[in-house]
Amino acid sequence: MSQISNTIRELHASLPGGVELVAVSKFHPLEALREAYDAGQRIFGESRQQELLQKISHMPSDVRWHFIGHLQTNKVRSIVGKVALIESIDTEKLLKVVDAEACKTGVVQPVLLQLHVAKEETKFGFLPEELFEFFTSGSISEYKNIEFCGVMGMASNTDDEDRISADFAEIRRVFDTLRPLSPAPELFTTISMGMSHDYPLAIAQGANMVRLGSMIFGDRVY
Ligand SMILES: *Cc1c(COP(=O)(O)O)cnc(C)c1O
Numbered sequence: 724m725s726q727i728s729n730t731i732r733e734l735h736a737s738l739p740g741g742v743e744l745v746a747v748s749k750f751h752p753l754e755a756l757r758e759a760y761d762a763g764q765r766i767f768g769e770s771r772q773q774e775l776l777q778k779i780s781h782m783p784s785d786v787r788w789h790f791i792g793h794l795q796t797n798k799v800r801s802i803v804g805k806v807a808l809i810e811s812i813d814t815e816k817l818l819k820v821v822d823a824e825a826c827k828t829g830v831v832q833p834v835l836l837q838l839h840v841a842k843e844e845t846k847f848g849f850l851p852e853e854l855f856e857f858f859t860s861g862s863i864s865e866y867k868n869i870e871f872c873g874v875m876g877m878a879s880n881t882d883d884e885d886r887i888s889a890d891f892a893e894i895r896r897v898f899d900t901l902r903p904l905s906p907a908p909e910l911f912t913t914i915s916m917g918m919s920h921d922y923p924l925a926i927a928q929g930a931n932m933v934r935l936g937s938m939i940f941g942d943r944v945y
Contacts, residue, residue: 725758728762732762744764745915749771749774766787767782769788770792772794793813804832810835810875812834812836813848818866821869822867832868834871840893841880841890871905872913913931
């Protein structure tokens, strides 16, 4: 058995119950995805629209694809309805385009709202107060073809574990605040946080979805 299947099996055996594994396969070839698939992995995360569509057409149809990258509005049409979850909704403008497209296609698109909590670098995402405003202003109920499933976030890129844990705790806090305000709290259940280098800290702070790339597939060649 090779490294990829070993790692997938180890992760399936060791992740706590209720924590979903997204295998982040961006920049990795189809053979790598097939190997993960054969080891039992079904959720794959991709960050570029072209690459995603390519891979969808070559992988079995029971794969659940998550879009995790920055999504430009002109790329929305080709992915709505094709992905199980868009994890990276980072503006209301993008959400409007996704909703309009879902409406046109006659589907309901599940999404996560991306939160920006890491302080030192500019990253995409809503500020916590922007999301709070969005959830309390009433405008959230205008999105008829969107299913709001929870939040996605990243911690600061640092070795300081206290700092990382504090960022994850903040994402958790925002999730807890938003959940009762969401249009369907019973569907607003996902906290997607934690990557290869920090996922144990994320799980300790309540993550129930982790997005792991390099520890499964090795380093990416850009
Ligand atoms: C690339 C990426 C990951 C995976 O990162 P690794 O460090 O390879 O585990 C997770 N989440 C997002 C949003 C990414 O873009």
